[in-house]
Amino acid sequence: RSKRSQPITMSKYEIVSTTKVAGGGTYQRVKHESTSTKTSMTFGLFLPSTHATKPVSETTPALFWLSGLTCDDTNFAMKAGPAAFAAAEEQSIALVLPDTSPRGEGVPNEDSYDMGIGAGFYVDATEEPYAANYKMYTYVTEELPKLVEDAFQVGTVKSIAGHSMGGHGALTIAMKDPRSWAAVSALSPICNPTQVPWGEKAFSAYLGSVGAGMEHDATELLKSLDLSLFDDILIDQGEDDEFLKDQLKPEALLAAAKDSAQKVTVNMRPGYDHSYYFVSAFIKDHVAFHGERLNKAQGMLRASSSSYDFSETTGKPIKCKAMVARAPKEPLTEEEITVDPPKEGEVRVKVIANALCHTDIYTLDGQDPEGLFPCILGHEAGCVVESVGPGVTSVKPGDHVIPCYTPQCSQTSCIFCMSPRTNLCPEIRGTQGQGVMPDGTIRLHDKDGNDIYHFMGCSTMSEYTVLAEISCAKISKEMALEKACLFGCGVSTGLGAVWNTCNVEPDSSVAVFGLGAVGLAVIQGAKMAGASKIIAIDINPEKFEMAKKLGATDCVNSSPDKIDKPIQQIIAGELTDWGVDYSFDCTGNVKVMRAALESAHRGWGESCVIGVAASGHEISTRPFQLVTGRVWKGTAFGGFKSRRDVPILVERHLKGELPIDHFITHTFEGVDKTNDAVHALHSGECLRAVVKY
Numbered sequence: 304r305s306k307r308s309q310p311i312t313m314s315k316y317e318i319v320s321t322t323k324v325a326g327g328g329t330y331q332r333v334k335h336e337s338t339s340t341k342t343s344m345t346f347g348l349f350l351p352s353t354h355a356t357k358p359v360s361e362t363t364p365a366l367f368w369l370s371g372l373t374c375d376d377t378n379f380a381m382k383a384g385p386a387a388f389a390a391a392e393e394q395s396i397a398l399v400l401p402d403t404s405p406r407g408e409g410v411p412n413e414d415s416y417d418m419g420i421g422a423g424f425y426v427d428a429t430e431e432p433y434a435a436n437y438k439m440y441t442y443v444t445e446e447l448p449k450l451v452e453d454a455f456q457v458g459t460v461k462s463i464a465g466h467s468m469g470g471h472g473a474l475t476i477a478m479k480d481p482r483s484w485a486a487v488s489a490l491s492p493i494c495n496p497t498q499v500p501w502g503e504k505a506f507s508a509y510l511g512s513v514g515a516g517m518e519h520d521a522t523e524l525l526k527s528l529d530l531s532l533f534d535d536i537l538i539d540q541g542e543d544d545e546f547l548k549d550q551l552k553p554e555a556l557l558a559a560a561k562d563s564a565q566k567v568t569v570n571m572r573p574g575y576d577h578s579y580y581f582v583s584a585f586i587k588d589h590v591a592f593h594g595e596r597l598n599k600a601q602g603m604l605r606a607s608s609s610s611y612d613f614s615e616t617t618g619k620p621i622k623c624k625a626m627v628a629r630a631p632k633e634p635l636t637e638e639e640i641t642v643d644p645p646k647e648g649e650v651r652v653k654v655i656a657n658a659l660c661h662t663d664i665y666t667l668d669g670q671d672p673e674g675l676f677p678c679i680l681g682h683e684a685g686c687v688v689e690s691v692g693p694g695v696t697s698v699k700p701g702d703h704v705i706p707c708y709t710p711q712c713s714q715t716s717c718i719f720c721m722s723p724r725t726n727l728c729p730e731i732r733g734t735q736g737q738g739v740m741p742d743g744t745i746r747l748h749d750k751d752g753n754d755i756y757h758f759m760g761c762s763t764m765s766e767y768t769v770l771a772e773i774s775c776a777k778i779s780k781e782m783a784l785e786k787a788c789l790f791g792c793g794v795s796t797g798l799g800a801v802w803n804t805c806n807v808e809p810d811s812s813v814a815v816f817g818l819g820a821v822g823l824a825v826i827q828g829a830k831m832a833g834a835s836k837i838i839a840i841d842i843n844p845e846k847f848e849m850a851k852k853l854g855a856t857d858c859v860n861s862s863p864d865k866i867d868k869p870i871q872q873i874i875a876g877e878l879t880d881w882g883v884d885y886s887f888d889c890t891g892n893v894k895v896m897r898a899a900l901e902s903a904h905r906g907w908g909e910s911c912v913i914g915v916a917a918s919g920h921e922i923s924t925r926p927f928q929l930v931t932g933r934v935w936k937g938t939a940f941g942g943f944k945s946r947r948d949v950p951i952l953v954e955r956h957l958k959g960e961l962p963i964d965h966f967i968t969h970t971f972e973g974v975d976k977t978n979d980a981v982h983a984l985h986s987g988e989c990l991r992a993v994v995k996y
Contacts, residue, residue: 316454319345326392326852327352327965330380335450339442340405341435346447347376347400348455349384351392353964357456358656358785358995359972361605364485364597365397365451365458366590367443371467371491372501373421376402379466382579383586390587394594395964397457401447403468405436417501418508424496425472426519428509437509440519444476444483460600462486462593466582467546471496474521474536481532486596488537488589491544491577494556495522501550522552525559525567536567537592539585541575595959602781602957609687609780611653613700617690618644621651624996625747625765626977627755629677631669635764637975640679640755642767643746645692650770651746652686652704655784656995657763658967659683659980660792661819665891665915666758667981672918675738678756679747681763682708683791683991685784688775695772697946703780705791705953707945708735708759710773726803726944731771735760741771761791764977766996776949781957785970785993789820789963790952792940793991797824797889798952798961799941800911801832805885809833814874815855816899817889818846820966820990821913823853825887830854831961834885838878840870843987849965871901879904886910893920900924906932913938966991 316335324330328351337344354363368387370379379387379400391398404410404423411432412419419433428437451457462485465473470492477487496502497513497520506516517523540553547553553569560567575581621642626635645651660683666674688702698704712730713720719728731741738756739745746769747755747762762768778787789795797820801807813829815822818841829837830853839847839855847858857878861870875882882904888896891914900910901924910933912922922935929935943949955961969983969992980992 316450324349324388325385326389328388328392330384330388332376337405337442337446339438339446342405342407342410344402344405344442345376346402347380347398348451348457349388349391349398349400350455350457351395351397353395353967354397354457356964356967356970356993358783361601361783362452362456362459363395363397364460364601365399366391366593366597367399367401367448367461367463369401369425369443369463369465369469369472370403371465371469372403373416374403375406375421376400378579379582383583386583387586387590390590391594393962394590394598394959395962396590396594396597399447399451399458401443404439410436418504422468422505424468424505424509425476426505426509426516430509430511433509440476443472444480460485460597460604462597464488464589464593465492466490467577468493468501470538471502471521475519475524478521478524478532479518485600486593487533488592490539490582490585490589491541491546491551492521492538492553493551495552496520497523498555499550499552522555522559525556525563525565528563528565531564531566534566534596536565537589538567538569539589540569540571541577541581542571542573543575544577546577598957598959599781602779605783606780609703611687611701613689617700620644621767623766624974625679626974627677627749628667628680631667631674631676634978635667635680635981639750640765641748642765642769643748645690645695645746645769646740646742647693648695648772649692649740650695650698650704650772650775651689651691651767652706652770653689653767654763654765654996655685655687656788656993657681657684657977658788658791658991658993659977659984661984662759662792662915664981664984665917670917673736675756677749678738678758679762679765679768680758681765682706682759682761683788683793684761684763685787686763687784689767691772697772698775698777703778703782703784703787704775705778705787705949706761706763706770707774707776707791707940707949708761709940709945710760710771711944711946712773713946720944726940726942728773730773731760740769764974766974773946776946778950778953779957782953785995786956786963786967787953788993789966789991790949793820794824794963794966795943795949795952796913796938796941797821798828799943800887800913800938801825801828803942804936804938805909805911807832807834807885810835811885812836812879812883812904814838814840814883814886814899814902815889816840816887816895817914818843818850819889822887822889823849823966823990825889825913826850826855827853836879836883838874838883845988853965869898871898874902875904881905882908884908888912888914890914891916893922896922897924900933900935901928903933908932909934909936911936911938967993969993970995
């Protein structure tokens, strides 16, 4: 961000109203005493649902929207809000909606729609009677960004857009200070205001002359550029706009762009006028344009600030906090443990964040036949490499990694790693199941020096842990580790079950049993794969809203008191004629596994077991179900080869192709809050609880 011209004192503010909007976000109106305009100012603020669970170390990226002549802070929200808010929710960005001028008693005004109140033109007036209050440039570029960042944790990374007069403001503000804005776009902007009546009138009154407005004229600013400020500037313009010829002049901006290094994309839209009907038609495109660039800039900021000095701990034991599972069915205990340095082929990592998975609870509840105590649970985490043992070449200190309980040795002698048919590398499976490192020893010890078993080769409910190198998936530093941890198990498993294990085709029918994080990931993956019918089944109807948002076309409450026949007879008989092409069990309940199989289509249906059943349970069905063409299969980690594929999933997320923020429903600070996360997961209202250390 650029340096501010002068200190800006944070304004006192009052939230006037808060309204939940479609998609799960909230729209607020906020009133504050402005130090720039010396009046009360009110602005709109849309916060995506992910804002509530964002990492405390980050702010939510924000798009500032500047409205046109005669508008206040509410016009955009009321007339284009439904489309804009839904698009912003999808991109996980905030929208900041300032007023177009100061208002109130004593504020100078003119009896004209294009001058005075509602027409501040986004400049700092120097001429009387406007000079005292009409400081809209400073308000939009300095005071308001500081307020929303400090008070609402919004907009460290920000971009700007607008309509008509607001389009003029967005273009000129961004061009004058490109370091402060990640992107800029406009709809029907006043492109050359020094050459049109609206601009001539405003600049003369506010600045003393039309010539003084040259530095607020997008066309003139573009003419002076000898380098590219942005990868692109997006403009949409209606061809039937009544102001196109006399007031907007996009042809002037395009002519200037031809002689400039700056790329400008102008889309002329046949049949559209200057109204909010036009804005509503294309606002989703603009929000997506900004979302892509805001999230990329957020990632770059994250990567540049991600640095640790591990020089004092390398090669030495580390004492740190951990949550130790001393016995099944007992609360985890916070303890100081010692983590040994890594040995050959091992990596010691600093755990930044850990997400709770039902597999952790499954073991803690004593249902895991391989469960060993005392141990340190946890296997969905985002980590930074602290040090590496001899022979480690694929990662180095400072790298960001996701621990993977399904390793990938990638040795040519490993028939599993070399085969495209499986991801089940057995290289360290034997020792991993025994709670020890590949050499048969342990790196985790309590205060008395006693060993603490490793868990799934990960043990990430500790501030530091040691992993096998072949269990470390190196990822981009642009990815927030508080989100990256989700790719360590459940989300990847659900997506991979669809894309890899079953290879669901476009226009397929799918049934998903169990709507936890894994089940919802299956739905998301099936929707992305092009499935045309997706049936979501659960005994908790409160989960249906998210299921539908992610792509479910039908939802069925399978509670015994809600259905009068077996669920498989409803799916194969009522919702479909012969069953679904693909069914997925995400419950770990063997009776549900059978129902899922028997919901699969006669002749070719496939049913995939994802959920892990309790120790000693067995599955059963009539052999006739298989004889008549159904296939029963299972998946581990969704068939993804961990070190190869997890970084690709991360890149897809960074590109905006694979949203995952919606899975994080609870966040906690400190490893000692892990028991709170366990309680949240038990509540039935939690998809993923992320604990940041």
